[in-house]
Amino acid sequence: MRRHEVVFQPSRVAARVESGATIAEAARTAGVPLEAPCAGAGACGKCVVQIRRGSHLETALACLARVESDLEVILPSLEMTPVQTVEAFLGAAQAPRWEGTGAEWGMALDLGTTTLVAALVNLATGRIAGRSSTLCPLVACGHDVVSRIRHARSHPRALRRMQRDLVCAVNMLSRRLGAEAGIETAAISRVVAAGNTTMQHVFLGLPVAGLGEYPYRVATLEACTMEASEVGLDVGPGALVTTFPAMSAWVGGDIVAGLVAIGADTIERPALFLDVGTNGEMVLLANGELIAASTAAGPCFEGMSIHSGMRAAEGAIQHVRIADDLVLDVVGGGSPRGLCGSGLLDLVAELRRAEIVSSRGRLAAPGSATGPAALASRLFEEDGRRRMRLDGDVLVTQGDIRQVQLAKAAIRAGVDVLAGEAAMQSAELRTVFVAGAFGTHARESSILGVGLLPDDARGKLAFVGNASLEGATRALRAKSLLDEAARIARTARVVDLAPTEAFPRAFRDAMSL
Known part of the structure; x- marks a missing residue:
């Protein structure tokens, strides 16, 4: 079959694909980030590109437009989410210090579903030398992890390509951070990464097929440490990469990292940790235990x-x-x-x-x-x-x-069910930690105004930004925190909301605005 060259502007990255392939497939082959929340179904309209034909520019959806000849494709500028910092977590006296010796460098990673964020850390001083972010290249496989799992199962080599694209994006971040700090990436001796269970599996090249259907089989829930070169990271020789342990298939290492960031062992209880994204993950800290759940909030x-x-x-x-x-x-x-x-x-x-x-x-x-x-x-x-x-x-x-009603009802119902599991009232909560990009921009008045959280939470919300990155950074500085993370993941009780009688009832009640 004939092959054609597709050149993507403004990066000038090119790929050769078989005739009949879509522009979205060509973008994946080239390793070019292209947003496709509907995983190529042609339903979301987010993958709009321009195709240059002589002096004429033709607008098309990349997931539907077929490559029948050599093409020049102009991509839209990527929307970038600003890097969130979590200054409220750590005072200078509280900041953990590297437990090794020498002027080594480390990199902390938040493997977000939508955005990848990296922090470069001087391990001798504990100082963060810089932060950088980029669009997660896996948006080309769908906005949510279910779409990505489905994509990974679609072809024998799909997972390998997804892992390659993800690691290439991380390597780009490490090079950018190194250039800004004036160091070579070979100076990076340690990498700690946190993400949801699917993202961590893809990052390590572990099978994800079992994550897509009940009973949700995982390759591992444990923290994984291996040589960074095995993953494909362009860092120092002999450098190690560690991922956070997860609680379950749907409550991942990013949530465990967030709990490390807020100091789950030291905060006043009862408290609630909430990460609002496509999945609304929540952990209730009450009665000497951690009770966790995940709801399908939608994007x-x-x-x-x-x-x-x-x-x-x-x-x-x-x-x-x-x-x-x-x-x-x-x-x-x-x-x-x-x-x-x-x-x-x-x-x-x-x-x-x-x-x-x-x-x-x-x-x-x-x-x-x-x-x-x-x-x-x-x-x-x-x-x-x-x-x-x-x-x-x-x-x-x-x-x-x-969509707002459905999302807020799913989250509110999850919170109410967890409170019931702990035999407590929401009024007893001392603090509600709201994490993620949503927790950087959302207003308490609006969260309570639509009923996403009970009115009892008024004045108790703490917006903590990218807690996943902060937890990874803390664990990079103090390796003993990975032991704490393992204990958190191991001892947490994960509630599967789907089969409970309480969740559908709470969901119906929470649909009202």
């Missing part, structure tokens, strides 16, 4: 699966309030390009308060809304579907509000 709080969704990058509406009209806070201060998760949460909370959205999540019909005229004038119907114009082509739809 709306990461700016996905919504009409004008995007991540918290330049041009994203990150906060919304209502005065006489909508007041939009846009990342970078320019014109809005879309709506990220925190902005969506703010918007729904504000529209509910203004009675533009009902308690059942119904967007008011045009002409029927009360309140400021400027606000009501934004409502319209298209093809019988209710929508609201935020700015230009940036809209919120009835379907978007429904």
Whole structure:
């Protein structure tokens, strides 16, 4: 079969693929990050590219457009999530120090489903020399881990390619950090990585097929340590890489790392640790035990699966309030390009308060809304579907509000079930730690306004940012914390919410806004 060359701009990276392959497949072959939350089903519209044909630019979806000749493809600029730091965790006196000797360098990794983040650490001083992030290349295989597991099972070599792409992205981060710090990557002698169970398996090249169906078989839940060269990392000779232990197939090493970051053994209990993403992972620390669960929240709080969704990058509406009209806070201060998760949460909370959205999540019909005229004038119907114009082509739809209801109901129901497992009331919680990108941008008033957490949590929320990276950094500085992580993972009690009688009932109750 004939093969054609596809050149991707602006990076000028090229790949040769067989005639009939999609542009998305060519991007994966070239190792070029391309966002495809629907895993190539043509449903999300996020993989838009431009194909240059002479002087003409043709717009197409990369997952559907076929390569029938040599092509030049222009990719959109990637939306990058800023690196979050967790300064509240560590004072200078509390910061753990490297338990080895010598001026060695280490790298901490957060293997996020959407974003990869790395920190370069001087192990002699404990100082963080720099942080860097990049889009996870596995978004080309789908936004959620279920899509990625399905992709890994689609072809005998798919997992190997996924692992290669992931490691290549990590190597790019290490080179970038080394250049900024003025060191060679060969000086890095230790790497500690944390991610959900699927991401850690892919990173190490472990089989993931069993993670995709009940009873969710894992290759290992233990921390894994091996030579970095076995993984493919471009670091020092003899350097070791360690991944965090996981609690289960769906409560992974990133959650364990987050618990290490907040000092799970020392915080006042009862407390709740919550990481809001595509999966809402939660751990209740109460009655001398750790009770963990995971819920399928969906990706709306990461700016996905919504009409004008995007991540918290330049041009994203990150906060919304209502005065006489909508007041939009846009990342970078320019014109809005879309709506990220925190902005969506703010918007729904504000529209509910203004009675533009009902308690059942119904967007008011045009002409029927009360309140400021400027606000009501934004409502319209298209093809019988209710929508609201935020700015230009940036809209919120009835379907978007429904996604918020489903996500917040899943998380709230999980929290309520865990409280029931501990035989306690939510009012007894001393602190609720909210982690992840969502925990960097979300507002307490909006979280409580939509009922994602009980009102008893008011004044108790601690937004802790990228706790996974912080936990990996702490473990890099103090190897004994990996022993603590192993104990946390081993002793936690994981509750499978799906078969419980309490979860469906709590989910139905939590659908109300």
